[in-house]
Amino acid sequence: MSKSIVRILAFFGKEISEIRRQPRLVLSLVMGPFLILLIFGLGYSGEQPKLKTILVVPPGSTQDPRVQALVKNLGPNFNVLDVTADQATAQKRLKQGEADLVEIVPKDVDQLFGRQQQSPVTVLYSQIDPLQEQWIRYLTYVQVKELNTALLLNLANAGKEQNGNLDQYISDARQQLTTIQTGLQVAGNPQTRLAIQRLRSNNGLILASLILSGQGGSNDQAQQSAEQIQNDLQALESGLGSAQVKDQQAHLTAIDGKLNELETVAGQVKTVPAEVLVSPLIPDPKNIADVNYQPSYITFYTPGVVALLLQHMAITLAALSLVRENLLGSVELFRVSPTGSGQIMIGKYLGYTLLAGVIAAVLVGALTANISLGAVANTSVSFGMGVPFVGNPYWFALVTLLLIWASLGIGFLISALSQTESQAVQLSMITLLASVFFSGFFLPLGNFTRAVRGISYLLPVTHGITAYQDIMLRGRDPSLQVLLWLSGIALVCFVLAWALWRRNLKRR
């Protein structure tokens, strides 16, 4: 047993000593990501650049105030280079890369509502970047939506003016109602029939005005009331001259009640602002993440960078490790010696775990520290990047340990499969590339199909990023799923790498 420990620690000590002799490597492993994050934090604004836009308007309308208003209201994401009626030149400039897009305004904008079909706002662009294309499509959608809203707002304001007539129509209707009531006392009074016809006509105008200015849910109620009035007026007219005065009085009472309802609806419409009528809903996003810091790009990406660095470092170290033993010829020494393949692997695991663990601790310390150096020197400079760490450090340590083991497992697997150092480096770089694409580091996991997400879950960094973000930024404990995935990858890779290495070491 004690001899086994001595043999295992032989490799532990050897790996540490070899890396200790490469201070530049260690420094670059710590300072590299630190500097990258620092430059990223200082230099990345997160804002999309403005799209250089050429507006193509109908001939002769470049100086039209409505076009000027359109230019003014295009929104903050567009930088209008030119307003022109020459579509061909605009397209040429687009092709030459002078402009990002050309927007073609439809003819007769002021007559849009008179048409029987929608009018397209054509936007031309020349993009090979799918993300940029999506962004342009989204901006175009938002812009046209805003234009539509502006048009509706104008219409609603015009409807408000209609609302002034509504009061007049209702007042007239009440007057006709009084005439009818008086006329019912005198049989065959021609004024009564005339008043009924006027009231019918008034009722239609009230409804039309409400529809034009009211919009929304009050329409149904107004329509029902107007229909009821029409029915009552019909019954009243057909009963004129009969002896059923009581029934006719009941119709008049019903009409009066409905007129009251229409008056109430009209009063409501009058008080509602046009903006509310056009856009009754407005967005009101609220971030309920329980954090006491201001989220930023650097904050968000830090856990990912740490996880990615740890994985890459562990994979590269392990990938080169066994290959180097083969190329150096030390394997021949191991084959003759009483040391077993498992002892070699465990020794190397321990050495690299210590190294990666120390680097992780130093790196996270430097990233999360925010120590003012004013106390030791007359300066306002502070050490560290002040990235928040709100979670439990013990969970962080456990996840780091599992992440390192899982990554070492993949590295040793690569190493056991590689014949040369170039092969090992190449496979490590491919793993890094796969990690950047599929781990959720830049592109959300939800954007991938289920099958591709399978690849994501086989990468330790995917789980490392999730767990680190939870621990560092949300203060949550890592999920059991993350721990199981990392443990599983670590175990499976260790067993596979060991089996391959054992076969390689086997006496031939």
Place this chain on the structure above:
Amino acid sequence: MRQAAEGCVIEMRDVSKTWGDVGVHNITLQVPAGQIFGVVGPSGCGKTTTIRMLTGVYTPDSGELRVLGATPKTFDKRARERIGYMPQLFVLYPTLTVKENLNFVASLYGMPWFSRRKRLQELLQFVELTQARHTLAEKISGGMKRRLELACALVHDPTLLFADEPTAGVDPVLRGKFWDGFKELQKSGHSLVVTTQYVSEVEYCDQVAVMRRGRLLMIETPEGLRKRAFGGFAVIALHVDPSDEPNTREILSQLPFVAKIESPRNTPQGLLHVYVDDAGTRLPTLIQALGRDPTIDTRTAEEFKPPFDEVFITLMQQADEKDPAGALEAMNE
């Protein structure tokens, strides 16, 4: 002082290991305990393959092989701890110091940390690397690297040491020191199997196996090799006045123990090689016989010990004569 083990430390019977046409074929040999056993032969003759089979790196295709009483393929940890191996190439770590490399190999053999310090010091002194113990292995000379490898092979005090061309690329002075070291090890009870391309080094060995094209030509003592080169005879070099040569030949041809008399090519006149069964006992008789004729002026008479390079070349030529097809193949290679 270690007691030499009784019996043989190595037994090989009809052992073969081949990869297509290359490899070693039907090797049969025994190495008695406490010997320095040399394996000599031209490059690619199968020395390293033989050593690798003996250390368990390679498994023979056929034949029987026992090292220290066990089959190398099934060596347990204890058996491995009794074997030391110095590979042909430098396989230690360039970014570790001399002492760290030595420590690493000591750990491979499970030597306890606290009890190894003295052993390490002794070994560093033995290979004269004490001064360089803190130097990185990549910064020491080729000769120092070979010495470091020897120290590593001996760090766990093995019963049987395999050294694969330990003196390759080493200057003559250092080579001599290596062999002095091997002799010391032998005296302290170790058995050694040493391969070499330097034929002159066979004189340090108790027995020598001569290999050629994967086959064992012979196993002999160094003196036995010389005799083999001269057809099984010892040679007395006799220098007489050139005018006395005919008389001398006549007198010597009458002696019953003289098998052959030759005038070596490209040598001054009057020099004769006299083939006898045993130079030590026959030389006085020969001088006495010549002394009876006062006209013969005998200038020198001594046992002729040709350098082993010459012996080796002769042996190879003899082998080629026996196997001309093999000789042609060897030339094409």
